[in-house]
Amino acid sequence: MNIFALVGRAVLIFLGEVGALSRFTMRAVRACFAPPIYLRLIGQQMLRIGYFSLPVVGLTAFFTGGVLALQIYIGGSRFNAEGFVANIVAIGITRELGPVIAGLMVAGRVSAAIAAEIGTMRVTEQIDALVTLSTNPFKYLVAPRIIAAVISMPLLVLIADIIGIFGGFVVGTQSLGFNPMVYIGNTVDFIETSDVTSGLIKSAVFGFIIALMGCYSGYRSMGGAQGVGRATTNAVVASSILILAANYLMTSIFFTS
Amino acid sequence: MAETPKIELRDMHKHFGPKKVLNGINLTVEKGHSMVVIGGSGTGKSVMLKCILGLLHPTSGSVKVDGEEVTQFSEREREQVLKKFGMLFQSAALFDSLKVWENVAFALIQGENMPRAKARDIAIEKLAKVGLSADVGELNPAELSGGMQKRVGLARAIAHDPEIVFFDEPTTGLDPIMADVINQLIVDTVKDMGATALSITHDMASARKIADHMSMIYKGEIIWTGLAEEVDTCGNPYVDQFVHGRAEGPIQMEVLKA
Ligand SMILES: Nc1ncnc2c1ncn2[C@@H]1O[C@H](COP(=O)(O)OP(=O)(O)O)[C@@H](O)[C@H]1O
Ligand SMILES: [Mg+2]
Numbered sequence: 001m002n003i004f005a006l007v008g009r010a011v012l013i014f015l016g017e018v019g020a021l022s023r024f025t026m027r028a029v030r031a032c033f034a035p036p037i038y039l040r041l042i043g044q045q046m047l048r049i050g051y052f053s054l055p056v057v058g059l060t061a062f063f064t065g066g067v068l069a070l071q072i073y074i075g076g077s078r079f080n081a082e083g084f085v086a087n088i089v090a091i092g093i094t095r096e097l098g099p100v101i102a103g104l105m106v107a108g109r110v111s112a113a114i115a116a117e118i119g120t121m122r123v124t125e126q127i128d129a130l131v132t133l134s135t136n137p138f139k140y141l142v143a144p145r146i147i148a149a150v151i152s153m154p155l156l157v158l159i160a161d162i163i164g165i166f167g168g169f170v171v172g173t174q175s176l177g178f179n180p181m182v183y184i185g186n187t188v189d190f191i192e193t194s195d196v197t198s199g200l201i202k203s204a205v206f207g208f209i210i211a212l213m214g215c216y217s218g219y220r221s222m223g224g225a226q227g228v229g230r231a232t233t234n235a236v237v238a239s240s241i242l243i244l245a246a247n248y249l250m251t252s253i254f255f256t257s
Numbered sequence: 258m259a260e261t262p263k264i265e266l267r268d269m270h271k272h273f274g275p276k277k278v279l280n281g282i283n284l285t286v287e288k289g290h291s292m293v294v295i296g297g298s299g300t301g302k303s304v305m306l307k308c309i310l311g312l313l314h315p316t317s318g319s320v321k322v323d324g325e326e327v328t329q330f331s332e333r334e335r336e337q338v339l340k341k342f343g344m345l346f347q348s349a350a351l352f353d354s355l356k357v358w359e360n361v362a363f364a365l366i367q368g369e370n371m372p373r374a375k376a377r378d379i380a381i382e383k384l385a386k387v388g389l390s391a392d393v394g395e396l397n398p399a400e401l402s403g404g405m406q407k408r409v410g411l412a413r414a415i416a417h418d419p420e421i422v423f424f425d426e427p428t429t430g431l432d433p434i435m436a437d438v439i440n441q442l443i444v445d446t447v448k449d450m451g452a453t454a455l456s457i458t459h460d461m462a463s464a465r466k467i468a469d470h471m472s473m474i475y476k477g478e479i480i481w482t483g484l485a486e487e488v489d490t491c492g493n494p495y496v497d498q499f500v501h502g503r504a505e506g507p508i509q510m511e512v513l514k515a
Contacts, residue, residue, distance in 0.1 A: 125350035
């Protein structure tokens with residue numbers, strides 16, 4: 001087969017996918033702002049997305065903070081900078097690692113769950129049934145998940161920030177020999193509000209990506225159990241990549257201007 | 258031609274890419290009639306229903322509901338038109354995140370903003386109509402047998418007293434006795450509400466029981482329409498072969514050709 005035809009077809013498929021995702025995103029966003037807003041469903045989803053992700057996110061944040069402290073200490077000692085452990089842990093966690101690690105963990109947990117649930121509803125005709133019962137699936141299924149994720153993620157990341165810094169504190173004071181009061185003092189003096197807020201803005205965007213990709217993959221799945229499986233994988237892969245790409249973009253906007 | 262037909266399809270086509278599933282459907286369902294469209298598996302029966310409901314968009318052609326052209330409707334207009342409809346899906350399509358009674362009351366709570374307590378009473382009443390007790394209302398759909406799920410699906414389809422009810426293969430996958438129970442329920446509820454019914458099936462026993470009018474779909478076209486009584490004597494060789502379930506005849510199964 002002609003190589004140009006192959007490339008051309010791949011490009012067309014890619015553009016088609018981008019177009020479909022853009023249309024889906026537009027409908028989803030519009031549904032988030034148009035009544036009816038299902039508060040009950042938003043609450044349910046916040047519980048599922050935010051609250052039940054706490055253990056996973058908390059544990060990963062703790063170990064990330066700990067390992068960060070360890071590496072900064074080891075690396076920093078090469079040029080006598082080991083004293084900056086507290087400061088760098090605080091910045092690293094709040095600006096980057098808190099939001100990104102929480103985002104990736106929640107992408108794995110929640111994006112997959114949303115895709116599986118909505119995908120199953122698609123292949124078992126439950127979404128068609130919703131429509132015939134005069135209920136807009138974008139308002140009933142998609143919007144509550146997106147709204148809940150956008151609200152929950154910053155709350156989750158705020159907690160992850162605290163736990164991550166605490167992880168660094170534990171390692172710093174227990175095994176690296178820092179004085180607890182000095183460590184806390186360094187953290188508090190050094191950290192700025194903008195470090196935290198930039199991370200929280202990022203995490204709201206990640207929440208949007210996670211719920212959107214979960215819904216999108218699930219909504220478009222077809223072909224029975226296999227289709228749902230594919231949708232689940234796609235949701236996790238796509239949301240993880242988009243999170244990392246969006247993170248780079250936001251970092252370059254927030255911190256280079 | 259006294260009254261406007263409830264549903265009128267004119268030259269409706271539906272293609273999925275190169276695959277032509279519907280090739281010019283013409284079908285009229287008059288008010289108060291019970292029309293059953295018979296036809297083999299994969300002939301596009303479900304696609305036809307979905308095109309009428311707007312779950313799929315016809316490639317071309319006209320769909321009129323109460324004389325109103327609905328193919329170009331916006332989402333909001335569509336929601337209004339759909340309030341006239343109830344549909345029993347082939348797989349029942351119950352919401353498995355909701356209890357049985359919440360399923361039945363769905364159109365009332367979401368669509369009509371009825372208070373939950375009141376909607377629940379109506380749901381229990383509708384469940385009784387299909388022979389299910391109030392305790393069943395507290396169960397999850399996954400705990401029900403196939404026949405019970407169909408009954409719940411039926412109760413949900415009629416809960417908001419629709420003017421038009423669609424039945425997609427209502428008896429497929431049920432044992433003959435349960436199938437007959439469902440058929441009888443369909444006949445009773447539809448008659449009770451004075452609704453118009455459009456069913457699709459490949460089960461002749463079911464078709465005979467439900468229908469007062471019948472059509473046959475073959476290769477994406479309606480090839481015969483008539484009264485239910487005439488189906489055995491219409492003289493159309495396709496209908497004849499299907500009704501009597503013969504392997505020989507003008508209808509060649511794809512498997513045999515390949
Ligand atoms: N969304 C879709 N995309 C592509 N093909 C479809 C779709 N829905 C149905 N089809 C095809 O249309 C044909 C008719 O399907 P259907 O209407 O479900 O048949 P049945 O008469 O058994 O209800 C089948 O060959 C099916 O593969
Ligand atoms: Mg079908």
